[in-house]
Ligand SMILES: CC(C)=CCC/C(C)=C/COP(=O)(O)OP(=O)(O)O
């Protein structure tokens with residue numbers, strides 16, 4: 001197999017082309033389209049669509065059947081970052097190594113570009129010619145649930161409400177499971193579903209998806225303390241500045257690293273039990289837990 005880096009670059013190109021194609025196909029020239037393209041083209045590792053497509057591949061799904069869900073997921077993720085950076089939320093100036101949308105355009109345009117990416121995500125799944133109607137309903141339901149008022153949006157609300165106060169570890173974990181974990185869980189779930197995984201395999205993949213979401217967020221918290229803003233493409237130290245509770249703050253840096261290692265074990269165990277060729281996914285777990293992203 002080619003190296004993980006080559007695989008990533010190849011998948012990224014493929015996903016980027018399709019994302020841009022969708023924006024042109026479903027929007028008209030003008031400021032809104034410019035703002036949507038600006039954030040989509042600003043970069044980003046495309047981890048969520050890559051996870052979705054890699055899981056689908058492990059279960060033998062045809063690649064063309066995975067692209068709409070993969071791009072929809074990245075659109076929702078990109079919208080969430082645009083809104084997360086707004087002055088009313090984290091008030092950040094830099095994202096993906098570039099000025100944030102509200103700095104480049106203005107606050108109203110950034111809000112609307114986020115709204116348009118969110119709604120476009122549901123449109124591209126619902127109109128995809130490679131999916132059966134039942135599959136579309138499943139994907140739309142799971143994506144809405146992962147991103148909505150009991151998913152990512154709930155996590156963001158809870159996160160904001162926890163600023164400036166000490167919260168216990170179980171509460172921090174609930175925030176992360178919703179804010180970051182649910183989209184990552186969707187990537188794994190949707191990939192396994194499109195590959196027609198058995199019920200038993202789906203159950204294991206859900207466990208893996210939950211663990212991976214926490215691994216991802218713990219690493220993000222760690223990098224906010226130890227990372228390099230130039231490598232990350234966003235400021236470091238913002239959790240400290242916004243007085244946010246994080247794993248390193250609650251457990252200390254070593255404790256956070258240990259907690260992450262526990263979740264890596266759970267994710268790898270669940271993957272082994274899923275009865276699938278998990279070579280690539282296993283490498284991805286390792287990559288997500290260790291990379292200077
Ligand atoms: C509905 C909305 C707006 C959801 C935002 C979800 C999200 C994961 C934001 C980034 O979190 P972060 O602030 O911890 O990360 P970063 O350091 O990248 O800003």
Ligand SMILES: C=C(C)CCOP(=O)(O)OP(=O)(O)O
Pocket residue numbers: 043044045046047077096180217220293
């Ligand atoms: C959920 C969090 C912690 C925000 C950043 O996510 P990524 O690290 O995946 O950001 P991009 O590569 O997509 O910019």
